[in-house]
Amino acid sequence: EAGVTQFPSHSVIEKGQTVTLRCDPISGHDNLYWYRRVMGKEIKFLLHFVKESKQDESGMPNNRFLAERTGGTYSTLKVQPAELEDSGVYFCASSQQGGTEAFFGQGTRLTVV
Amino acid sequence: AQSVSQHNHHVILSEAASLELGCNYSYGGTVNLFWYVQYPGQHLQLLLKYFSGDPLVKGIKGFEAEFIKSKFSFNLRKPSVQWSDTAEYFCAVPGAGSYQLTFGKGTKLSVIP
Helix, strand or coil: CCCCEEECCEEEECCCCCEEEEEECCCCCCEEEEEEECCCCCEEEEEEEECCEEEECCCCCCCCEEEECHHHCCEEEEECCCCHHHCEEEEEEEECCCCCCCEECCCEEEEEC | CCCEEECCCEEEEECCCCEEECEEECCCCCCCEEEEEECCCCCEEEEEEECCCCCEEECHHHCEEEEEHHHCEEEEEECCCCHHHCEEEEEEEECCCCCCEEECCCEEEEEEC
16 A cells, blocks of 8 residues: 655755645545744644545745645645745654544755755 | 653763763643654654553653653663664644644753763
8 A cells, every 4th residue: 555655756946936745645534734844943844635525724934835635635734835944854744534643754855046 | 731851961981881861740630641753864763652551651762661650750761772763853732632742842862982
């Protein structure tokens, strides 16, 4: 069974540009989460989808971040326009409905220069 | 809100040494606790979890953790580490009534052959 996959693994963009990160959860997992780890800090929750609906987006830093999960399958996280402080590793995770374990992807390392 | 603190930022051990990584959490009612590990270049994966019952939890690869309610602690232990245990270790708790995880800052473990 394929795990959670994220694309790209690395991205280097200039300040002001747009970047879109993608996450493919484990097939059949209704819950999908985005987390971010800024260098030297803890991993922080960004948002939670249940199928295609945003259940909790309390962790989204500001309105430059837009997450979607059309059709309840894969999800994208767009940063527009990117700022230097957006640099970090973005993790995606998924879990079954009622599941107690979240499965994580390898993360996307975003560097904004 | 739940919070988690990990006491050690970087731990360096020789092979066969014993390991104990500290984790303390803030009180928030029902307590569920997790330890995740990230090996170099790999995704975060679950080491072990505590939901209820026996406070001594056995995980994968010989790891265990003990939930001590009176101390608000969930320390991770391994009696004899191997070079392959070199990784970053994260303690985490779910938020009250939600699936999102709150992580500690992580502890990097380096095991010297």
